[in-house]
Structures are given as structure tokens and as C-alpha cells.
Amino acid sequence: MxxxxxxxxxxxxxxxxxDLRLRYLAESGSRVRREVSGAADAIAEAVARAADSRPRAVIAGGPDSRLLRAVLEPFCPVPFVAWPNPSLPGWAGSLDLVVVLAPDGSDVGAASAVAEAARRGCQVVVACPPDSRVAEHATGRWTTILPTSTRDQLATAVTVLSFLHQVALGPVATPDAVAEALDEVAIACSxxxxxxxxxxxxxxxxxxxxxxxxxxxxxxxxxxxxxxxxxxxxxxxxxxxxxxxxxxxxxxxxxxxxxxxxxxxxxxxxxxxxxxxxxxxxxxxxxxxxxxxxxxxxxxxxxxxxxxxxxxxxxxxxxxxxxxxxxxxxxxxxxxxxxxxx
Missing domain, CATH: 3.40.50.10490 (Glucose-6-phosphate isomerase like protein; domain 1)
Known part of the structure; x- marks a missing residue:
């Protein structure tokens, strides 16, 4: 029994x-800091590119899109759609912003969504490892890769949310506050x-x-x-x-x-x-x-x-x-x- x-x-x-599993949890805050710091230049590039006009709609693609929906739906000033399928809605086009979380970078569905978005001329921001399958499909004039390395879903999401806040499409998601909150839990639950x-x-x-x-x-x-x-x-x-x-x-x-x-x-x-x-x-x-x-x-x-x-x-x-x-x-x-x- x-x-x-x-x-x-x-x-x-x-x-x-x-020890290994608990140590991984204890390092959650440091992973958030590492991902956001490593993607800082790419985030600045994506913000500059998005400064000219507000998108008609925001589409969150990939299997992790539901987390973005939970954060953005009450706040986003334009229509927001979470689309975890490997394709995009039929109406998606050059006026729309597609954001994709791909912390592992090997997901076939996320790669397919990114490739289709680039082919349609959408504005694309994808967070993934730079040498991954998803990154290989994220080639296009209006595509920005936010490079990630930890394969941590939450750290990857905070990176994308930091970008969305800076372009006034998402609520305040201060990476330091998230990292500090994670550190406090790690100390209390050590x-x-x-x-x-x-x-x-x-x-x-x-x-x-x-x-x-x-x-x-x-x-x-x-x-x-x-x-x-x-x-x-x-x-x-x-x-x-x-x-x-x-x-x-x-x-x-x-x-x-x-x-x-x-x-x-x-x-x-x-x-x-x-x-x-x-x-x-x-x-x-x-x-x-x-x-x-x-x-x-x-x-x-x-x-x-x-x-x-x-x-x-x-x-x-x-x-x-x-x-x-x-x-x-x-x-x-x-x-x-x-x-x-x-």
C-alpha cells in the first residue's frame, strides 16, 4: 500500500x-531574469517596429496561448484570440499581430503557426530558442524572434508579456516583480x-x-x-x-x-x-x-x-x-x- x-x-x-527537482524550482526567479535580460535587444526591436500603428487584432498561437489569454483578455484594447491550433484563423493577415510562446522550440504546431503567419505577412513576435525548429520557420520581413534559453514556460511568457506591455497591448508585467515573487516562494518553501x-x-x-x-x-x-x-x-x-x-x-x-x-x-x-x-x-x-x-x-x-x-x-x-x-x-x-x- x-x-x-x-x-x-x-x-x-x-x-x-x-535535490535536482527542488533546485530547479528554486531557480525559477533567476530563469525569468535570464530570459528577459537575454531578449532585451530583441524586445526593443519589436517595440520599435510596433510603434508605427496598433494592430487590428492580437492572435496568440501555439499550445501555450491559453496563458496569454488569461492575462490579456481583460486588458487588451484590440480583439484578442487564443489559437492553439497549428494553423491561424482564416481572417488573419498583415494588419494583425501574432505572438507565439515556444519555450522548447520543437513543437510542430507552433512551427506551423509561425510559418503561416510569416507567409501571410502578419506582424510576428515569437519567443523560442534561436536554434530551434520554430526559429527556422520564423523567417519573414515582419518577424522578430525573442531568443530564449531556459525552456521555462513561465519565463518565456513573462518575456512576451514584457513586450506586450511596452506596446500598450497588455497589463503591467514587471519581470523584476515576477522574479521577486518567485524568489520569496522559493525561500519560504525551501x-x-x-x-x-x-x-x-x-x-x-x-x-x-x-x-x-x-x-x-x-x-x-x-x-x-x-x-x-x-x-x-x-x-x-x-x-x-x-x-x-x-x-x-x-x-x-x-x-x-x-x-x-x-x-x-x-x-x-x-x-x-x-x-x-x-x-x-x-x-x-x-x-x-x-x-x-x-x-x-x-x-x-x-x-x-x-x-x-x-x-x-x-x-x-x-x-x-x-x-x-x-x-x-x-x-x-x-x-x-x-x-x-x-
Whole structure:
């Protein structure tokens, strides 16, 4: 059977086995600084090129376009379309700006979208490694490559958002604020910090015997919730869910009353694991989101479902998104570390 051994979260031997993964998380802030610094000249070139006129529309292409949509839709002063398909909308042309995130640079769909955009004469800004498949297809008079090297999705997104803010198409996305927010989470969730003062270890312990149900109220918090649930599924193999309140409420409402006499070691398959509600709070005060949150909290209370909170107070929406995402990813790694076969 699989069980959670919280002593491993402070054990030197166990932590050493996860050193590479935890070190990668700790370097998140430095990757943001590195990507934005390395692309500074290319960003300046793209800003200068875009200064003459505002595009008719912005099309975010490639599989990572949904992150840009979560950031830009409430702000962008021109029509914005997230288009994760390998082609572009039929109406896209020389009046439109196409932005593509390709942190790995090998994605065939992103390469196809970039090539089609260049062929149609669109203004194109693509963030990718300069020697990648996507870069090879990004050849055109109106194309600018923002060179990346870390293959980090968030760092690549911050690079593109920095450009979009400078051309008044996106909200403030100060790279330094994002990097500082990531550094603060890395310090708070460091493997060297004891369980009693480490929020990510405490969250992992709370989820050690549960199936997480993750919710975020704002568009970016909801995006972070989906990414955190993906990380938990990958590290634990458990059925972590993320979604809108209307989709998560039935899960909470179907939870059976807790059996205080149940033996947690009696079921080797772990079939009686209960859900645990994880709320990602980025400080958004939208009335609809607040009402949905109250409904989830009420359902959790009525069905004796544990509720855990992850809060972000960084400066700026993107920085708060980054903080929530990294906090949840740390917790997923500590969950992986604590689960043992016995």
C-alpha cells in the first residue's frame, strides 16, 4: 500500500534524492531574469517596429496561448484570440499581430503557426530558442524572434508579456516583480525550512491522504489551479481535479460522511481517500468569484471536507499567478517525496 511519511520532508537522505527537482524550482526567479535580460535587444526591436500603428487584432498561437489569454483578455484594447491550433484563423493577415510562446522550440504546431503567419505577412513576435525548429520557420520581413534559453514556460511568457506591455497591448508585467515573487516562494518553501514553518510542506502533509480539488477564482488563479492539479497528478498519480466551481461542487457534495472509526491502513488500495479542497487566492475581489468561493467552502463544511488555502500578495497579477503556481508545484514535489510504498 502507499502511505505518506511526513518525516521524509525533513530527512536529509530523502531530500537529497529530490535535490535536482527542488533546485530547479528554486531557480525559477533567476530563469525569468535570464530570459528577459537575454531578449532585451530583441524586445526593443519589436517595440520599435510596433510603434508605427496598433494592430487590428492580437492572435496568440501555439499550445501555450491559453496563458496569454488569461492575462490579456481583460486588458487588451484590440480583439484578442487564443489559437492553439497549428494553423491561424482564416481572417488573419498583415494588419494583425501574432505572438507565439515556444519555450522548447520543437513543437510542430507552433512551427506551423509561425510559418503561416510569416507567409501571410502578419506582424510576428515569437519567443523560442534561436536554434530551434520554430526559429527556422520564423523567417519573414515582419518577424522578430525573442531568443530564449531556459525552456521555462513561465519565463518565456513573462518575456512576451514584457513586450506586450511596452506596446500598450497588455497589463503591467514587471519581470523584476515576477522574479521577486518567485524568489520569496522559493525561500519560504525551501527544503531547508522545517515542516512547522514551510507552507508547501504543510500543504503536502494535508494532501497526503486526500484527492485534491483545486480552485482559483480569477482567470489567472484558475489557470494556476489547473497547472497545480497537473503537477499533483504527475507526482502522485492521484486524481487531482481543477475547474470551475460548478464542476467541483458535485465532487464535494458527493463526499460520504467521515467514518471516525475507519482504519486508514485497512484499505491497501487507498480507495477511501477523501477530497481536500485547495483554494488559490490571488486577492481578486470579483463578486461572482467570491460567491463561488463561499459556495465551495459551505459545501466543504457540510461534508466535512478539509479546506487548504494558498495565498499570494505579490505586486501585479502575473506575479501573483507565478507565486501561486510555484507554491503549488513545491507542494506537489513534497507530496511525491512523502509517498512511500509499504
Amino acid at each position: 502507499t502511505w505518506f511519511d511526513e518525516s521524509r520532508l525533513d530527512g536529509e537522505t530523502a531530500l537529497a534524492s529530490a 527544503p531547508n525550512r522545517d515542516i512547522s514553518i514551510n507552507p508547501a510542506k504543510m500543504l503536502a502533509i494535508a494532501l497526503g491522504d486526500a484527492d485534491p480539488v483545486v480552485w482559483g477564482g480569477s482567470a489567472l488563479a484558475a489557470r494556476a489551479a489547473r497547472r497545480v492539479a497537473e503537477s499533483i497528478r504527475r507526482t502522485s498519480g492521484r486524481a487531482a481535479l481543477a475547474g470551475d466551481a460548478e464542476h467541483l461542487l458535485p465532487v464535494l457534495e458527493a463526499t460520504r460522511p467521515r467514518n471516525v472509526f475507519a482504519d486508514p491502513f485497512a484499505d491497501p488500495a487507498g480507495g477511501d481517500r477523501r477530497p481536500a479542497l485547495v483554494i488559490l487566492d490571488d486577492g481578486a475581489d470579483d463578486p461572482v468569484a467570491l460567491a463561488q468561493r463561499r459556495s465551495l467552502e459551505q459545501a466543504a463544511a457540510e461534508h466535512q471536507v478539509r479546506v487548504e488555502y494558498v495565498e499570494a500578495e505579490a505586486e501585479g497579477e502575473v506575479a501573483r499567478y507565478a507565486s501561486l503556481l510555484l507554491h503549488g508545484t513545491y507542494a506537489a514535489e513534497y507530496l511525491r517525496l512523502g509517498l512511500v510504498e509499504g
